Structures are given as C-alpha cells and as structure tokens.
Amino acid sequence: MAMRPLRFLRRGRLVEIESFHPRMTLLEWLRLEERSTGTKEGCAEGDCGACTVVLARLRRGQVVYQPVNACILLLGQVDGAEVITVEDLAEAASLHPVQAAMVDHHGSQCGFCTPGIVMSLFALSHSGKAVDRGSVTQALAGNLCRCTGYRPIVEAALSACQAPVQDRFTATLQASAQVLGALDDDTNMFSGTDAVFFAAPRSEAFLAALIERYPDATLLGGGTDVGLWITKDLRDLTQIIWLGRVNSLQQIEVQQDRLLLGAGVTLAEALPCLAEIDPDLETLMQRFGSTQIRSSGTVGGNIANGSPIGDLAPALIALGAVLELGRSGETRAIPLQDFFLAYRRQDRRPGEYVRALHIPLLSQGTHFRALKISKRYEEDISSVLAALRVTLLDGHIVDVRIAYGGMAGTPRRATHAEQALLGQPIASATTWKNAGEALPADFVPLDDHRASAKYRMQVARATLIKALAEIAGLPTENTRIHPRREREAAHG
Helix, strand or coil: CCEECEEEEECCEEEEECCCCCCCEHHHHHHHHCCCCCCCCCCCCCCCCCCEEEEEEEECCEEEEEEEECCCCEHHHHCCCEEECHHHCCECCECCHHHHHHHHCCCCCCCCCHHHHHHHHHHHHCCCCCCCHHHHHHHCCCCCCCCCCCHHHHHHHHHHHCCCCCCHHHHCHHHHHHHHHHHCCCCEEEEECCCCEEEECCCHHHHHHHHHHCCCCEEECCCCCHHHHHHCCCCCCCEEEECCCCHHHCCEEECCCEEEEECCCEHHHHHHHHHHHCHHHHHHHHCCCCHHHHHHCEHHHHHHCCCCCCCHHHHHHHHCCEEEEEECCEEEEEEHHHCEEECCEECCCCCCEEEEEEEECCCCCEEEEEEEECCCCCCCCCCEEEEEEEEEECCEEEEEEEEEECCCCCCEECHHHHHHHCCCECCCHHHHHHHHHHHHHCCCCCCCCCCCHHHHHHHHHHHHHHHHHHHHCCCCHHHCHHHHHHHHHHCC
16 A cells, blocks of 8 residues: 655645654654744643644645644644644734734733644634634633733734734635645555554555554544653553544534544534534533644544543433444444443454444434533533433423443443433422432442542432433523623623
8 A cells, every 4th residue: 555654734845754753742843853942841731732733734625723732742643734833923023913912912921821822812813713702712721821811812812813814824725725635645654663653544444454463553533642641651652553544534424313423523523513412512512621622632532542531421322322333344333331341441342443423313302411510610520420311201201311421430321310210200309309319229439539439429419400400491500600601701
C-alpha cells in the first residue's frame, strides 16, 4: 500500500517529517524543534489552555478552524492540517483584530495565558457562529487567567468577534481549501520502524491489517486521555495507530429512527446531533470539557476508554444505544451496556476496534433526562451521572431505562429501580420514593477521593427523583444551573 511521511501546512509551506518519536506532542515540536515559543506549557493536561493552537482542516468540504491543546495532542495528529500559532496572526506591524482588541481592552497582564486566549478567540472569530456573551464564555471555558480577570477579555472578544473577521486567513480561504484538499489524500501515513512507529491509516482495511500485525499498539482517537498517559503517567508508548484519518469512521447519519455516529466523530461534531435528540444531551456535551477538548476528543475514544466516570456511556446506555465493532472486514453489534465487563475491561475481541454507535431517537411519549453532579460545574469529572429514559402512556410508566456513571467500576443500568417504576404513575411521590429505595440493590457505590459511597448513593437517589419529578411536570427547572446561567448571560 502507498505510504508517506507526516505532512502538514505551516506558514504557507508544506512540512514533511520522515521520522519522529510517536509520543512527541505538538507543543514539544513547536517549542523545541521549530523554536516557536509563543505557545506556552502550563498544566500539560489540557486544562489551562495556555498551549492552545488552531488546526485548520477540511471537514465535509469546508475549512474548519479548531482550537486544540498542543500539550496533549500528538505531533502525528496534525497530519493533513494547517497548524496556526500566535506568531502567525499579525501581518507585518499590524496586529490581528483579536490581538488589537486584547490590547485596547486591557485583556492581558503577565501574558503567559494570553497566547492561548488569543488563539481561542481567533478560532471563535472564524467559527461562522453568532457571537454573544454566552458563546464567548463557552469559547473561553478552557482558558484560565489568574491575573486579569475575565471581564476585559470577554469585552475584547465581543469587540473583535461580533462581525465577520477580515484577515489574511479569510482572504486566502479558497486557496487554503485547495491545499488542504490535496493533503487529504488516500495514502497511509507511517513513520518509524516495526518496533517504534506512529501510523495513520486511511482505510479500515489497512487499520485492521495494522492491528493484526501490531496487537499491542495503542489505538488513538482524540488523545484527550492518551495524551495524559504520556505527560502525566510518563508512559513510553512506542507503537501508536491513530484513527483520525479513516474516512469510514467519520460518518454522521440521521436515519428514520436513530442517529449513526462513527467512532472518529469528534465530540464537537457530535454535540449538535445529540442536542437534536434532547436538550439535556446538549448541556451534558457542553460540560464534557473545553472547546479544545471537544475539538479533539472522539465519540469512539470516549467509549473505548472504558472509564467508569465517562459521561457519554451512561447517557447512551439509557437511550438504548448499540455499539458496532469492526475487525478485518467483519462487524459485530452489541448493546452498549454489554460492552463494559469490569473496570477498564470491555467486550472487545482481539483485533476489534470501536467502529460506530447507533443511537435510537426519542419516540412520541418518551422522555429523557441526564443529570451530572461534579465539584465544578464545567470541566470536571463526574461524581455521579444519572441518565433516564421513560415512556409514558396515560400517565403511567410503560418503559424505562436508567443508567449511572460513577457508581461502580463500569457505567451500568439500575435494573431494580427500573422494575420499581414499571407500571407506576409518574406523578406519584410514592413511585419516586420506591425507585430511589431500590437503588442499593443495583449498586455498591465507589468510595474514593472524588466522593464517598454514602454521598454517591444520596446523589443517585436525588437525581432519579428530580428527573422523575421533571418528567411528571413539576416546576423543578429553577434548580437547573445551566438555564439560569444562560439567562444571566443574556442580561449581561
């Protein structure tokens, strides 16, 4: 099969790298190899945003500007993209409009976080979306500043990003699309030897062949967790197969009764599709992490990672999602709930990889709720995540699926609580109480530094009762944080 080195666009020229260590991050390459030191390292785990850069990619025929955390993005993952850093924005002596607005509104003091903030706002200015205070705060959720305070930064964003930005990237958009389209070819990328390599297959056939030949290789989705294996756990990963270039894993298809999401679809791409199913899924996805994390992280990676506190799995289990696995030209479909066997252990046979998710849409009379409880509202790991799908007929529960994350070593259904609800009136406090009292038969909760077992069980009961009360039509919406925050943002 045709093989080639790593290729990406940088400052108008094509960069080809024949050999690099598979665990090298983009930040390391920028600072140590290219000596572009404007991009900073802060947390080295994708939380602070000081390392934010922008990747321009051709997605479904459009050039998309994605802010990413360069500290946990591996160098090989920029294949086929244009890499844009803070050094690239100004033209001669003229600052970029975002940079100028940060100066005019006094949005920077020590300046360490400023490059990452500027790059997040640069991506926002090219997003094509309506910009208001809410969208600005969403765009900046992954950028921490301990000096300035966010008011002048938000004002700078509102000043610079309201109107369609006019810069050299806008002027050369068509030419960039042509170059990125040429980079997005059908060849496979492979750098290294049999012992140490980074591979980016273009087809599932080559992906399957690589997995068969290198069964111990690390399969890489977005890198939002694998990146931390390198920067925090200091793992010496020597064989990495990145799934980001496999076209058939990028599909998004809304069918008559279900949504199909390929494993390689990013969380950012999945968000609007899931939001169409239910508003709670939109809120949940916005709390997954920063814009940078959602731009990199993938649906399949979140599921295959098998974390007991992964937020997507319990929500999709409650919806009745089916997981599609692939291996050497064959596929296997299993209910998502059956994929998780034990802590970090899944029903994945040798050579198999996560291929797609089939997510049922909500039918008439069916309601969904997802409630995430965490110490911080945004960018935090769940202590408990409760998800509930209920079908009603004449005010009675005729079908129900309840799933929790954070309560056990795997995301799991609460079958005893489900049985307590079947056939019962939704508006009855006794119904809610009985379901909550059934939960100890479903879970012996985890007890760790994030939350005690007692707290988790109390929260599990409370979220279940709240979800049922909301579906029954009780006025409990004022206890939701997110709608209140939206109203506050609308009123300045």
